[in-house]
Amino acid sequence: MVFTVDYKSILQLIEEINPITYCRNRNFLDGNVSKLSPYVSRGVISTKQIYDSVLARGFNPKEIEGFLKQLAWRDYFQQTLIAKPYLAETEIKFQQTDVENRELSLNIVKAQTTIKAIDDAINSLYVTGYMHNHVRMYVSSMVTNIAKSDWRLPSKWMYYYLLDADVASNSCSWQWICGANSSKKYYANQENINKYAGTNQSNTFLDVSYEEIATMPIPTVLKETTNLDFYTNLPQKSSLKIDVSKPTLLYNFYNLDPIWHQNEEFNRVLLLEPSHFNKFPVSENTIDFVKELSKNISSIQIYCGEYEDLKKEYQIRDFIFKEHPLFAHYEGKKEARDWIFPNTKGYFPSFFNYWNASNKNM
Numbered sequence: 027m028v029f030t031v032d033y034k035s036i037l038q039l040i041e042e043i044n045p046i047t048y049c050r051n052r053n054f055l056d057g058n059v060s061k062l063s064p065y066v067s068r069g070v071i072s073t074k075q076i077y078d079s080v081l082a083r084g085f086n087p088k089e090i091e092g093f094l095k096q097l098a099w100r101d102y103f104q105q106t107l108i109a110k111p112y113l114a115e116t117e118i119k120f121q122q123t124d125v126e127n128r129e130l131s132l133n134i135v136k137a138q139t140t141i142k143a144i145d146d147a148i149n150s151l152y153v154t155g156y157m158h159n160h161v162r163m164y165v166s167s168m169v170t171n172i173a174k175s176d177w178r179l180p181s182k183w184m185y186y187y188l189l190d191a192d193v194a195s196n197s198c199s200w201q202w203i204c205g206a207n208s209s210k211k212y213y214a215n216q217e218n219i220n221k222y223a224g225t226n227q228s229n230t231f232l233d234v235s236y237e238e239i240a241t242m243p244i245p246t247v248l249k250e251t252t253n254l255d256f257y258t259n260l261p262q263k264s265s266l267k268i269d270v271s272k273p274t275l276l277y278n279f280y281n282l283d284p285i286w287h288q289n290e291e292f293n294r295v296l297l298l299e300p301s302h303f304n305k306f307p308v309s310e311n312t313i314d315f316v317k318e319l320s321k322n323i324s325s326i327q328i329y330c331g332e333y334e335d336l337k338k339e340y341q342i343r344d345f346i347f348k349e350h351p352l353f354a355h356y357e358g359k360k361e362a363r364d365w366i367f368p369n370t371k372g373y374f375p376s377f378f379n380y381w382n383a384s385n386k387n388m
């Protein structure tokens with residue numbers, strides 16, 4: 027699985043989504059999912075763009091509601107992060123219960139859990155930077171609810187490898203699985219995994235009923251844990267050419283939009299701040315992906331350093347950037363991101379509340 031980095035090809039992928047088959051089979055590992063999240067998370071395209079595109083193709087909104095709702099989940103999590111900017115460290119609703127360690131099972135990291143669908147998906151994540159949503163749920167459940175690890179380090183581990191690494195979707199989902207953002211923990215047993223992954227395993231430690239799974243001790247294969255340290259290898263800092271008579275558009279890990287102020291005369295800087303990546307580390311594969319995607323933005327220059335240093339070094343007074351809670355320290359003109367439902371703002375305790383409010387606002 028190779029993710030294109032060419033903007034035209036990315037737009038073509040939006041056109042190729044079949045939201046009807048998606049609704050029928052999205053939970054199956056070989057289902058027709060869009061694989062657009064790396065582009066949405068990197069801010070190359072927006073959920074609104076995808077939403078508008080499928081509706082413009084004439085699909086009946088009721089018939090494709092399952093797809094539209096998944097897009098809205100993403101915006102819902104983004105609103106949650108705006109309202110709760112510390113959710114990568116702090117529980118949203120409840121303390122995670124039944125925690126026995128703050129590390130990660132060694133055999134999960136090594137993709138040697140003995141559950142084939144999970145091991146294959148982890149190996150594939152390391153290579154491709156993508157994992158199907160249903161396996162993300164399986165993995166997260168195995169980590170937090172079966173191996174009883176605190177959710178923080180493992181969510182960082184998954185984020186590190188994902189091309190679609192997104193603090194909001196990642197943290198909200200991990201917290202949802204372990205019962206910190208929902209009223210109960212999520213479990214999947216072998217029967218469920220076999221059904222959606224197309225495997226045929228039996229007599230595994232997950233081949234038990236849901237009553238047993240929720241009360242069983244940590245399986246031997248998951249007992250040994252490891253601590254992990256993540257590091258982001260940023261490109262070397264190089265010198266920029268800045269025309270201070272023109273405003274500077276700031277791009278970052280969450281905004282690589284090639285059509286933002288397209289054809290206007292601005293300086294364009296992709297700012298990769300070490301302080302950001304110390305907090306939210308990503309793999310070399312992800313940084314390469316970002317560098318390649320940035321080539322869709324004409325005359326963009328990459329600055330690996332802190333915002334304050336960029337400002338001082340080049341005497342820049344006029345910045346323009348897109349709103350994002352992880353970059354609240356930027357100063358200048360803040361522009362809105364694209365939202366499917368621009369009038370639905372703030373924290374909603376459930377997606378159901380968010381969806382209903384959005385439909386009322388429409």
Ligand SMILES: Cc1cc2nc3c(=O)[nH]c(=O)nc-3n(C[C@H](O)[C@H](O)[C@H](O)COP(=O)(O)OP(=O)(O)OC[C@H]3O[C@@H](n4cnc5c(N)ncnc54)[C@H](O)[C@@H]3O)c2cc1C
Nearest residue numbers: 059060061062063096097100159162190191192195196199
């Ligand atoms: C433990 C866990 C960790 C996750 N971490 C991330 C993450 O770091 N970054 C990330 O973008 N997503 C994350 N997700 C959400 C989801 O798994 C991915 O967005 C989805 O798998 C992306 O694949 P796709 O583009 O093929 O999605 P599709 O199923 O084709 O959906 C279309 C679009 O809708 C949005 N979407 C779909 N499902 C979800 C969802 N459950 N939550 C939020 N948005 C959704 C995405 O923008 C996606 O591109 C996580 C989910 C779990 C369970």
